[in-house]
Amino acid sequence: MRMELKAQRGTRDILPNEASCFEFLERTARKIFAAYDYGEIRTPIFEATDLFVRGIGASTDIVSKEMYSFADRKGRSLTLRPEGTAPVVRAVIEHNLLKSNQAVKLFYIGPMFRYERPQYGRQRQFTQFGVEFFGVAEPTADAEVISLSNHFLKGIGFQNVTTTINTIGCETCRPKYNVALKGFLRQRQQKLCADCQHRAEVNPLRVFDCKQMDCKAELMHAPDMSDFMCKDCEHHFSTLVNFLRDFQVNVTVSRNLVRGFDYYTRTVFETSLSGLGAQDAVLGGGRYDNLIEELGGPPTPAVGVSFGIERIIVAMQKQHIAVPAEQDVMVFILAIDEEALALAGRLADLARHNTVRTRFDGILRSLKSGLRAADKAGAQHVVIIGKHELDQQQVIVKCLQSGKQQTMTIKECEAFLQGSAK
């Protein structure tokens, strides 16, 4: 195979077979998002680079080394969006969607871009669905978003879904804890791995995620977040956990769960599915009570989640979850003689105008190969036209399932294609 032009690294083509899987997920998501009364928002694929630097945090991996940034013809620095929350926040501020004490619920669907090393379940262009819930500070909002996430995975067909949740505190208690943790890590610096030494400076909470046994052992003695947590945060979290139990969402509390964006406050969560190897998180999210204000909007609490669609599709394949088959009846129009092509084309056109799913390729086939093709295409009915039929102004309509067939006049066939074929 000689090809100079190929899909770029970390991108790929979605062929019809897989596209139907995306379509199924989108359909399922829209149904569930609608049930929770979220409205769709479509934001541009690229934004000012500054939006992500300020929103996600300059020191995060995504901003410091994974963004597709470029200068446009006037020298503006633009970036293909690496995630969906910052653009949505920008949009709700820009359009004054945030009225006081009003809940605003939005969802988005679309491609995201990160310059990462591709791996299974990790592409440079990938699809995320996500929801953002603005204006409610109470844990009811967190619970709703997590419940919605669970509902989505169950709607697709996943069983035994468990979500991991944690709280990382708020602007009053987290800094105190960070100071204590950093102090602790500095003391033990020599005993930590290189990665953890780096984490200790950039995002100290991440050290709890380290897989090195030595680091884990050291961290047994680390200061405990719960000793630093303010009353409000503690109450928020325990209430949330209770809500989730009421909602029958399986949750595991893990103090090791930390997320890579700077904007999270209090609640963070993610859900993993089996069959994905190292990249097994298919959704992740959390609360971000300060982001809107930081980006120039009115102080507004918010919570959101995003779903990794390609990863969900991989998990579906690994767990043998099939996309429900299309139920539409299909009619196959088969011309077996040159003279029959015109009538075949006309009948196909008529059927299509009546939104009957119709297969007609405009080519001559032998009766045998035509029926084979119809069978493979999954057609229910085949309209067969040859010169014998034309001479009599008739056609044959064959039902593939029963094997029975009947001759009809052209008029009868037209009526069939307009009515009972569906």
Added chain:
RNA sequence: GUGGGUAUAGCUCAGUCGGUGAGAGCACCAGGUUGUGGCCCUGGGGGCCGAGGGUUCAAGUCCCUCUACCCACCCCA
């Protein structure tokens, strides 16, 4: 960004110690009496063996470079 692995037909993969003309299954196409699908049988098309260099009388096979993919790390969805 770091370390390791892989690359042969549309798909999944064989191909020995370098040595006749590059294979299988699936998929596709066509036949199996004159106009009837699925199952079965027979036949057929389709590969510059990822790209570029090198070693050799001889390279799919050995060496180097590049590219892509895979696994782990990092990070994340």
